[in-house]
Amino acid sequence: MGTFLITGATSGIGRAVALRLAEDGHDVFGVGRDEARGEEIEDASPRITFLKCDLSEPDEVEALMDGLKDQNITLDGLFNNAATFGRPGTPERLPASAFDEVFDLNVKATNRLIQRALPLCATGASVVNNAAIVGHVKFPPMLGPYAASKAAVIALTKTFAHRLKGKVRFNALCFGPVDTPLSHKLYGGEAKFHEAMTHHFRGNAAKPEEVAPVVTFLLTAGSSYLNGQAITIDGGYSLS
Ligand SMILES: NC(=O)c1ccc[n+]([C@@H]2O[C@H](COP(=O)([O-])OP(=O)(O)OC[C@H]3O[C@@H](n4cnc5c(N)ncnc54)[C@H](OP(=O)(O)O)[C@@H]3O)[C@@H](O)[C@H]2O)c1
Structure with a gap:
């Protein structure tokens, strides 16, 4: 059994991944800012330790x-998952400052965590970076900084994979819509999100629990020959 560091473990995809790893018998350090939700994941499993940190x-x-x-x-393993989509806005008018908050968390904190985690990593450890279909195969006009940050996460993933040559593996996951507080906020509320998802290729978005096994697979030894990839996980959404 292994030890994994998961950012954004207090909600959505990160929470589901932390719980799934713990269920599988691994020890998990779960990072987030919200202490109440941090306590909740610790209560859910004795294998999970919450670490409060504003990344x-x-x-x-x-x-x-x-x-x-x-x-x-x-x-x-390390799952770099915490992110923000920042302030949606028309690309012609977005101030440069709109990129700061998004890049500070999505790109610079991811890079810093990888740099600091590498000396602690076992040989054969796996780093999974949560990118998105946005910035990979979809480019919604109002999410420029978010898309640019996720494209940067993919570039960072491949750069580190090349550098580490398999001693530590690096892959990026590019999810389509997942039913989480982040996507509810993006669509202007939970009801609007679910209404929009009736037009999803398969009629609904994934629940975090549906996609968590993809992450745990990439974090663990069963995926040992997967390295340096950006993998789209969207139930076919990007086909339409
Ligand atoms: N949901 C989707 O449709 C979708 C699609 C593609 C990609 N993704 C990606 O999936 C990842 C997770 O998103 P989600 O949908 O699961 O979102 P979520 O439910 O809103 O969870 C976001 C997590 O990030 C943490 N977080 C945010 N800012 C932080 C900060 N400054 N420091 C520390 N932790 C911070 C939050 O913890 P606290 O609140 O405790 O700080 C929370 O645990 C993101 O990288 C997102 O871009 C999501």
């Missing part, structure tokens, strides 16, 4: 990783 704050990331290093933690 947009470099000092907090350093302290988080110092803490794991001080405990001599060896990581078998």
Whole structure:
């Protein structure tokens, strides 16, 4: 059994992945900002430890990783999952500052976590970066900074995969719509999200529990020959 660091473990996809890993007998460090939801995942499994950290704050990331290093933690995998879509807006008019919040979390924190996690990683460990179909195969006009950040996450994934040559594997997952608070917010509320999803290729979005096994597969040894890929997981959504 292994030890995994999961960011954004207090909600949505990250929470489902943390619970699934714990159910499979792994130990999980789950990162987020919301202490109440952090306690809730700890209560759900004795294998999950919640670590409070605002990943947009470099000092907090350093302290988080110092803490794991001080405990001599060896990581078998890292799921870089926490992200924001920022402020949707017309690309011709978005101020440069609209990129800051999105890139600070989605790209710079991901890069910082990888850099700090690598010395703690076991040989053969796996890093999975949560990208999106947005920035990979879909480019909605109002989500420029988010799409650019996810394209950057894919580039970072392939760069690290090339550099580490399989000693640590790196793959990016590009999900289509998943039924989470983030997508509800993006569509202007849960009801609007579900209404929009009636037009999904298969009629509905995935629940986080449906996609979690894809992540746990990539994080663990069964996927040992998968490296440097950006994989679309969208139930066929991007075909239409
Ligand atoms: N849902 C979709 O349709 C979809 C599709 C494609 C890709 N994705 C990607 O999937 C990932 C997870 O999204 P989700 O839909 O599961 O969203 P979610 O349910 O809103 O969860 C987001 C998680 O990120 C954490 N987080 C956000 N900002 C943070 C920060 N500054 N520091 C630490 N943690 C932070 C949140 O924790 P706290 O609130 O506790 O801080 C929460 O646990 C994202 O990378 C997203 O781009 C989602």
